[in-house]
Amino acid sequence: MMKNVPPQCDPLGEQNQLLFCLGLFAGTSFTTAHRLSVGGKSPLTGGIKESNVGGYAGTLLAEQGIKMIVLQGLPKEEGLWLLHIDREGKAELLDAAEYKGVNNYELREKLAGRFGDKVATITIGSAGELGYRSASIHVSEFGAGHPSRAAARGGLGAVMGRKGLKAIVVEKPAERYKVEYADEEKFKEVCALVNKVIAQGAQSDPFHNIGTISTIEVTGTNGILPVDNFSGKLFPAYQEVGSNKFLTNLATRGGKNKLACQPGCVVQCSNCYNDENGEYLTSGFEYETIALFGPNCHISDLDSIARMDRLCDDIGVDTIEAANGIAVAMEAGKLPWGDAEAALALLGEMKEGTEFGKIMGDGCEAVGKYLGCKRIPAVKHQALAGYEPRNTKGTGITYATSPMGADHTAGLTMGRAFDDAGRAAQAYASNKLQVAMCIADSMMCIFAFAHVVPVMPKLGDMMDAMYGGNYGFPRLGAMGVKTLLTERAYNKMAGMTDADDRLPEFFYKERSVATGSVFDINDYELEVLFDF
Amino acid sequence: MIYVNEKEIPYKPNMTLGEALAAAGEEVDGMTLLLLDGKVMSFAQHAFEEIEDGAKIKVLRVVSGG
Numbered sequence: 001m002m003k004n005v006p007p008q009c010d011p012l013g014e015q016n017q018l019l020f021c022l023g024l025f026a027g028t029s030f031t032t033a034h035r036l037s038v039g040g041k042s043p044l045t046g047g048i049k050e051s052n053v054g055g056y057a058g059t060l061l062a063e064q065g066i067k068m069i070v071l072q073g074l075p076k077e078e079g080l081w082l083l084h085i086d087r088e089g090k091a092e093l094l095d096a097a098e099y100k101g102v103n104n105y106e107l108r109e110k111l112a113g114r115f116g117d118k119v120a121t122i123t124i125g126s127a128g129e130l131g132y133r134s135a136s137i138h139v140s141e142f143g144a145g146h147p148s149r150a151a152a153r154g155g156l157g158a159v160m161g162r163k164g165l166k167a168i169v170v171e172k173p174a175e176r177y178k179v180e181y182a183d184e185e186k187f188k189e190v191c192a193l194v195n196k197v198i199a200q201g202a203q204s205d206p207f208h209n210i211g212t213i214s215t216i217e218v219t220g221t222n223g224i225l226p227v228d229n230f231s232g233k234l235f236p237a238y239q240e241v242g243s244n245k246f247l248t249n250l251a252t253r254g255g256k257n258k259l260a261c262q263p264g265c266v267v268q269c270s271n272c273y274n275d276e277n278g279e280y281l282t283s284g285f286e287y288e289t290i291a292l293f294g295p296n297c298h299i300s301d302l303d304s305i306a307r308m309d310r311l312c313d314d315i316g317v318d319t320i321e322a323a324n325g326i327a328v329a330m331e332a333g334k335l336p337w338g339d340a341e342a343a344l345a346l347l348g349e350m351k352e353g354t355e356f357g358k359i360m361g362d363g364c365e366a367v368g369k370y371l372g373c374k375r376i377p378a379v380k381h382q383a384l385a386g387y388e389p390r391n392t393k394g395t396g397i398t399y400a401t402s403p404m405g406a407d408h409t410a411g412l413t414m415g416r417a418f419d420d421a422g423r424a425a426q427a428y429a430s431n432k433l434q435v436a437m438c439i440a441d442s443m444m445c446i447f448a449f450a451h452v453v454p455v456m457p458k459l460g461d462m463m464d465a466m467y468g469g470n471y472g473f474p475r476l477g478a479m480g481v482k483t484l485l486t487e488r489a490y491n492k493m494a495g496m497t498d499a500d501d502r503l504p505e506f507f508y509k510e511r512s513v514a515t516g517s518v519f520d521i522n523d524y525e526l527e528v529l530f531d532f
Numbered sequence: 533m534i535y536v537n538e539k540e541i542p543y544k545p546n547m548t549l550g551e552a553l554a555a556a557g558e559e560v561d562g563m564t565l566l567l568l569d570g571k572v573m574s575f576a577q578h579a580f581e582e583i584e585d586g587a588k589i590k591v592l593r594v595v596s597g598g
Contacts, residue, residue, distance in 0.1 A: 005543075204537075206565050207594040210572060217565050217574040218594050243572035415563035415594065448596035 001039060001048055002486060003438065007493035008246060010051045011043040011155075012131060018071040020122070020168070024443045026062040027179035028187065031195050031266045032445035036122075036139060044152035044321075044363055045380040047491040051156050052409065052441050054261040054270075055139030055149035057120040060170040060522030064089055080129075082167040084115070088173045091232035096166040101126050103351070104147040106385045112145060115169050122168040123147055125316030128157035129413060130353060130364045130458035133319035135161065138313065139414035141270065141283060145448030146285040147413045149261050152318040153407060154382065155363075163360040175465045177370040182237065182468035185395045194509065199266040201451030204271030206243075207269040211257050212287040215386075216242040218293065223421070224414060227267045227298040228337060229327040230377045232512035241302050245411030246273075246285075253278045267447045273306050276529040282310040288408070291386030297343060298331055307349055315351045317361060322347060324364035324383035332371035359528060376504045380405035380496070387412065389503055390512040390519050397430035397521055401501045401529050403487035409446060410437050421517040427525050435480035442479065481532055501526050536586045543585040549578040558591050565592040 003019070009015035025033040036058040042369045044050035061069075064085060066471040075081075082096040103125040111121050120140050127135040135157030138147040151157075181187050215406040218226035220238030223376055227235040239245065250257055250273065259270040261284065275281040285306055293305045307510035312319045326343045329335055349357030359370045364383035377384040382405030391398025394413025400516035402410035411433035440449035442461070452459060460473030469475070491500070507519040534543050534570055536556035538552040549568060553560055556565070560566070567590040583589070 084563075201595070204592050206594055209567065209590070209592055210565075214565055214572065214592070215594065217572055218563060221564055221574055221576045245573070247570075415561075447595075 001041070002490060003345040004511065005041055007041070007490050008495065009041060010522075011041040011046070011324045012158060014074045016041045016159055016162060018156060018159045020061075022062055022067050022504040025462065026058060026067070027065075027177060028191060028466070029195070029264065030462070031198055031264050032448040033443065034062055034262050034264070035441075035445055035491075036061070036151070037441060038151040038156050041111050041158050041494070042156065042405075043131075044153075044155040045382050045407070047380060047496055048403055048487045049088040049156060050404065050487075051151035053135070053137070053139050053149050053151040054141075054265075054445065055120070055437055056142040056145075056169055056262055057141070057168070058140045059124050059263055060120045060172055062178045063411065066134060069168070071160070071163045071165060073464035074162065079164055080166045082111075082169060083163055083165060084169045085171060087171045089173055099166050101129065104316055105314050108140055108145060108147045108289050111167060113171055115380070118172055120170045120346065121145075121147065122170075123316075124157045124160050124166060125314055125349060126353075127316040128161035129166070130358070130361065131158045131161055132317060132350070133158055134356070134361055134363040134367070136316050136318050136319045138316055139231055141259075142263055143259070144272065144283070146237045146280075146283045148282060148313050150284075150313065152320065153404070153505070155172050155305070155318075157316050168176060176177060181466050183465045187462060187465035190339065190458050190465060194455055194458050194462065195266065197455050198409055202267045202448075205267065205447075207447055208258060208267055210243045211271050211285070212269055213241075213245045213246045213285070213290055215287040218414075219387065220295075223512055224388050224516075225291055226377075226384070226386055228298050229296060229331045229375060229386065230508060232388065232390060232509070232514060234514045235271060235298075235300075237300040238295060240242065241290050241305065245302050249273065255301040257285075259387065260417060267445065267451075269447055275303060275306070281306050282313065284313075285309055289319040289323065291371045292320055293343070296323060296327045296386070298338035299340045299343065300338070301340050304344065304452060308340075310346050311344065311351070317335065317350060318363075320385055321363045321383045322350070322360065324362050324377055325367040327366045328373045328376060329363055331375060332368070332373040334371060376505070378406060379503060380500050381404050386402045387414060388508050388512065389507055390421065390517045391515050393417070393423060393517075393521055394420075394429040394433070395424040396503055396507065396519050397427055397526065397529065398434060400503050400521075400526055401430070402434060403484065403491050409441075410434055417510070421512070421515045422519060426521065427529055431529055434484060435477065438480040438483040439476050442483070455524055484530060485532075498523070498527055533581060534585065534589065537591055547583055549573060549581045549583055549589065552580065552583055552587070552589060560591065561575070563594045565594065566590070569591060570582045
């Protein structure tokens, strides 16, 4: 990015690039090593974007021996294409005009019909084709193949659409690429140990035992769950969208949890959620989507939220951005609080491409500005995730300062400082976690990374055994710091300033009703956060 | 007898979740979830929820966001 994409370029123009990049341990037996990192200049934030996604494509790309796919330039003529990588490793661009306007679920079905249901697919729906700044890129999950894993944040689906690429189809290769190691024996020995530690940790992890929805049980009681457009209130009916409802619905409708979105994952946090008739509705049904379409829109019907998730996955938009857009529209009076059917209808406008649908597609901030809403929960034009920053202030610091915009995966500090709603150690926790998440995103799923803590230096040993040298863990620490500083430098060259590293004003001025807390982290603390 | 993470703990009448966890030496806080016979209990519930003889409790610790 620093070398090849001018920071001030138009994200939807010729100079931007879209990168699909594998992790450092791709091709090995390291658990969750096959996540896909999608990068480029974000049409939403105007800064650098790394959007990380699970699913099956990373596995097959690694088996093909492909480390990275780079999309450059723009098509010379209008059209749509698909990139097909066959079992012999031959890559070919094929005409995809017949898939114009086809959304992710139907598209996956058509591609599986044409190339076989064992392929992995990376696709965009109509939102990507229409250039929505919240458009996501969808990767098929391992097994069922549903296109429910999303590189959701930052609108990279619009970059893919503007480059005319509707899909990437990856076949399992006839011959699996053999990874080269500096010291294969050592790598396998250390990797087996780390895999075992992660698997043991996962046994007592709510994400494995229930799913990420289990976070509701924590945030619903401590004021971290966002309610009514980050009003700071509590949501008494939080259990209606919580774990027990979810588990009961799975058990009575033939749904499943403890699913792996990619082979070899020992955390297995994914799920398949069916409707009241036992028919498949959605999968990868996650906390963020449930918190933000649920309590943050005053909606307490889990099935309606699942339908919203399905619709967003189908047209290919970020659920965090869309849900915040709905909440802002509710606050502005465009639809009533808690009206799930009206919310679904508004989401449908994105699919139809109405005037307001296009504004919705450009994200929460666009909706707020259009409707004149004063309380817009966004940083660097990107909507906040499902954590109230007055009551997890370290996460608020991450939202404010992350080069990605308001991104919880960049450093969620909940439960890690002395007191989530207090000030002590919040900046420290955010700083350390932001470095750690840069390390994690380069090699594994952050949910697995959480269990590596007892043996963290072993990751350095794995790096040495794979790539050579005798650097140990400091190599990874330096890599995390360098990543953050490089991303921040890119954003600065793109025109961002310290003023972009702030939360919206209302978090500083309005007290959380649940705790009485305001976001009282001062500007100086934010400005020196990355003075390593 | 009750079971906390498969560890056997003697049952007492009117025993609460919190008492069972204390007897098992399990420390819980706001980042802990409890599975009581497969049903999820939040930290806020553990002090009041009474358990029955034979109850199976699993202690889960939230380690990351979702």
